[in-house]
Amino acid sequence: MGLDIKFPIGLMFAIFGVILTIQGIFTAGDTVLYVNVNLWSGLFMLIFGSLMLVFSVRKKKTTGR
Amino acid sequence: METTSALGWIDYAIMLIYFFFVLGIGWALKKFMRSATDFLEAGRSLPAWVTGLAFISANLGALEVIGMAASGAKYGMMTVHFYWIGAIPAMLFLAIFMMPFYYGSKARSVPEYLKLRFDEKTRGFNAFAFAFMTIMASGASMHALALLAERLLGWDYTLSLVGSAAIVLVYTYLGGLSSAIYNEVLQFFLIVIGFLPLVLISLKAIGGWEGIQASLGDNMLHSWKYAASPDQNPMGVEWMGIIIGLGFVLSFGYWCTNFLVVQRAMAAGSMGAARRTPLIGALPKMFIPFLVILPGIIAAALLQGDHSFIPFKEGSETVRDFDQVIPVLLMKYLPTGVLGLGLTALMASFMSGMAGNVSAFNTVFTYDIYQSYINPGKSDKHYLSVGQITTIAGVLVSILAAFIAKQFNNIMDFLQLIFAFINAPLFATFLLGMFTRRTTGHGAFWGLLSGTFAAAIHHGLTVPAGADSLVKGGWLTGGAANALHTYPSEMAQNFWTAIFAFFIALILTLVISYLTKRNKSDTDLKGLVYSLTPRVQDDSKHWYEKPQTLAIIIGAIALILSILFW
Numbered sequence: 001m002g003l004d005i006k007f008p009i010g011l012m013f014a015i016f017g018v019i020l021t022i023q024g025i026f027t028a029g030d031t032v033l034y035v036n037v038n039l040w041s042g043l044f045m046l047i048f049g050s051l052m053l054v055f056s057v058r059k060k061k062t063t064g065r
Numbered sequence: 066m067e068t069t070s071a072l073g074w075i076d077y078a079i080m081l082i083y084f085f086f087v088l089g090i091g092w093a094l095k096k097f098m099r100s101a102t103d104f105l106e107a108g109r110s111l112p113a114w115v116t117g118l119a120f121i122s123a124n125l126g127a128l129e130v131i132g133m134a135a136s137g138a139k140y141g142m143m144t145v146h147f148y149w150i151g152a153i154p155a156m157l158f159l160a161i162f163m164m165p166f167y168y169g170s171k172a173r174s175v176p177e178y179l180k181l182r183f184d185e186k187t188r189g190f191n192a193f194a195f196a197f198m199t200i201m202a203s204g205a206s207m208h209a210l211a212l213l214a215e216r217l218l219g220w221d222y223t224l225s226l227v228g229s230a231a232i233v234l235v236y237t238y239l240g241g242l243s244s245a246i247y248n249e250v251l252q253f254f255l256i257v258i259g260f261l262p263l264v265l266i267s268l269k270a271i272g273g274w275e276g277i278q279a280s281l282g283d284n285m286l287h288s289w290k291y292a293a294s295p296d297q298n299p300m301g302v303e304w305m306g307i308i309i310g311l312g313f314v315l316s317f318g319y320w321c322t323n324f325l326v327v328q329r330a331m332a333a334g335s336m337g338a339a340r341r342t343p344l345i346g347a348l349p350k351m352f353i354p355f356l357v358i359l360p361g362i363i364a365a366a367l368l369q370g371d372h373s374f375i376p377f378k379e380g381s382e383t384v385r386d387f388d389q390v391i392p393v394l395l396m397k398y399l400p401t402g403v404l405g406l407g408l409t410a411l412m413a414s415f416m417s418g419m420a421g422n423v424s425a426f427n428t429v430f431t432y433d434i435y436q437s438y439i440n441p442g443k444s445d446k447h448y449l450s451v452g453q454i455t456t457i458a459g460v461l462v463s464i465l466a467a468f469i470a471k472q473f474n475n476i477m478d479f480l481q482l483i484f485a486f487i488n489a490p491l492f493a494t495f496l497l498g499m500f501t502r503r504t505t506g507h508g509a510f511w512g513l514l515s516g517t518f519a520a521a522i523h524h525g526l527t528v529p530a531g532a533d534s535l536v537k538g539g540w541l542t543g544g545a546a547n548a549l550h551t552y553p554s555e556m557a558q559n560f561w562t563a564i565f566a567f568f569i570a571l572i573l574t575l576v577i578s579y580l581t582k583r584n585k586s587d588t589d590l591k592g593l594v595y596s597l598t599p600r601v602q603d604d605s606k607h608w609y610e611k612p613q614t615l616a617i618i619i620g621a622i623a624l625i626l627s628i629l630f631w
Contacts, residue, residue, distance in 0.1 A: 003097075008089065011086075012086045012251065013254070016406065035266060037266060041403050
């Protein structure tokens with residue numbers, strides 16, 4: 001099947017990462033809400049999602065599909 | 066327990082984005098669905114890392130996440146037996162010895178392998194039993210998801226049930242098995258990343274492993290140390306039952322013969338990829354206990370300090386509802402944002418279980434029931450249409466099964482019992498079929514049937530300690546008082562029921578085979594029996610891709626983990 005699953009996985013986690021990182025930054029001083037688990041999870045997902053996207057794009061470049 | 070007020074718009078946004086991607090994958094695969102092989106077998110073209118992660122994710126359904134966390138709270142580290150000795154040896158055996166037959170024989174399903182190796186009646190028995198079991202399991206998954214959404218999010222039960230079923234239906238209808246498998250990979254990452262913050266925060270709350278040790282008895286923190294006698298450990302089982310009952314009979318019966326997981330390996334693009342599938346799946350499998358069992362153990366530890374931490378079961382003032390462990394921890398420790406991620410991960414686990422069952426049901430119904438008994442000899446296009454219609458029918462029947470489970474709370478316990486009777490002797494049939502050429506179709510069929518009856522009779526003559534209903538056993542002796550034997554726990558009874566069923570099936574299959582005429586010649590059995598099949602030429606390019614090398618590495622890691630938590 002001609003679907004590179006790394007692309008949608010990477011994109012989804014990158015979007016989640018952006019949302020949670022922004023949420024983490026905006027609520028950084030909110031002691032009632034909170035460890036700023038949104039910020040840390042967001043950054044982790046942003047890195048994971050970006051890596052998956054890089055692997056996906058690299059595969060496209062090397063294999064041409 | 067805190068309820069709906071804890072959810073913010075960001076939590077709902079994360080859920081919606083997940084639904085969008087899941088449906089998008091189905092949509093992207095729609096154009097590749099040109100034949101029944103594409104739809105029902107994923108065109109046998111997927112890479113090993115995809116099928117390997119799907120192999121685990123399809124098994125990471127509702128029962129696994131909710132049930133194993135509950136077991137962690139009740140039995141502690143003993144629960145890891147279901148992941149280490151109760152899974153890894155069987156997965157290694159499947160990869161090294163059994164995949165060459167499943168994949169090499171070109172059988173499209175496990176029941177079809179039984180037909181090629183034995184005869185039509187053995188295939189029919191397995192196909193009908195499997196189709197019924199998978200559709201009921203899919204219904205149980207839907208019921209659990211809808212119940213959780215109702216209790217946790219305040220959503221309407223019927224709306225949650227139909228909504229989740231509709232999403233699974235759309236993506237499995239559009240992309241068939243490929244869509245189910247690709248989504249299982251997405252769901253795998255989501256489950257791991259979504260639960261990770263929960264594990265880390267709740268571990269911090271209890272004060273790390275030292276905090277757990279300070280709160281719980283030593284027998285909750287070891288897997289083998291207290292297995293010498295059933296009265297020493299919370300699971301009420303002894304090492305013999307664990308090794309033979311769980312580690313051999315139940316584990317090999319599930320991982321080596323259940324089409325739900327074997328189908329993922331059969332969808333791989335080559336023999337090498339098919340053999341690597343269970344091995345790639347075994348790596349994360351070993352570490353999943355830290356994601357689902359550890360929260361249960363933490364919850365048990367937190368319960369020592371806060372006696373209201375886990376609610377009681379409905380209508381009970383003494384029995385805790387440990388199925389609430391994950392939801393309670395999610396609501397207690399995660400703020401809005403990652404809470405949405407955790408809940409989405411929980412939904413993903415339910416959906417992967419549902420879709421896995423529906424896609425396996427599709428294949429077995431279309432090939433092993435419809436094409437074999439109802440309408441043989443039609444065109445490939447016809448069976449593609451039947452596969453798509455079966456997807457719709459399968460989801461609708463699952464919804465019906467979910468409503469039945471809701472109406473009759475104990476019916477799922479009863480069905481689980483029937484499934485256990487059917488599954489227990491299965492591995493004996495496959496073991497003899499793959500490794501002896503003398504086993505006949507009559508031997509396999511009657512051996513399988515005898516094993517199933519042996520399981521039922523053993524269950525009917527024995528009871529676990531504290532049995533309060535005939536569903537627990539003793540139904541042939543008129544109750545617990547006259548039972549022939551009382552096991553220390555339900556788990557011990559399950560393990561020994563499986564052991565009895567397996568050995569009865571093994572002996573009777575051998576005896577009947579030697580009393581009946583062979584129905585397959587050596588030529589017929591080439592590619593189906595070990596001694597008649599040329600050894601597989603390994604297509605691995607690197608040393609670390611070789612199945613034997615991978616198996617040794619995985620076996621060593623499993624051994625180290627077992628020693629660390631012995």
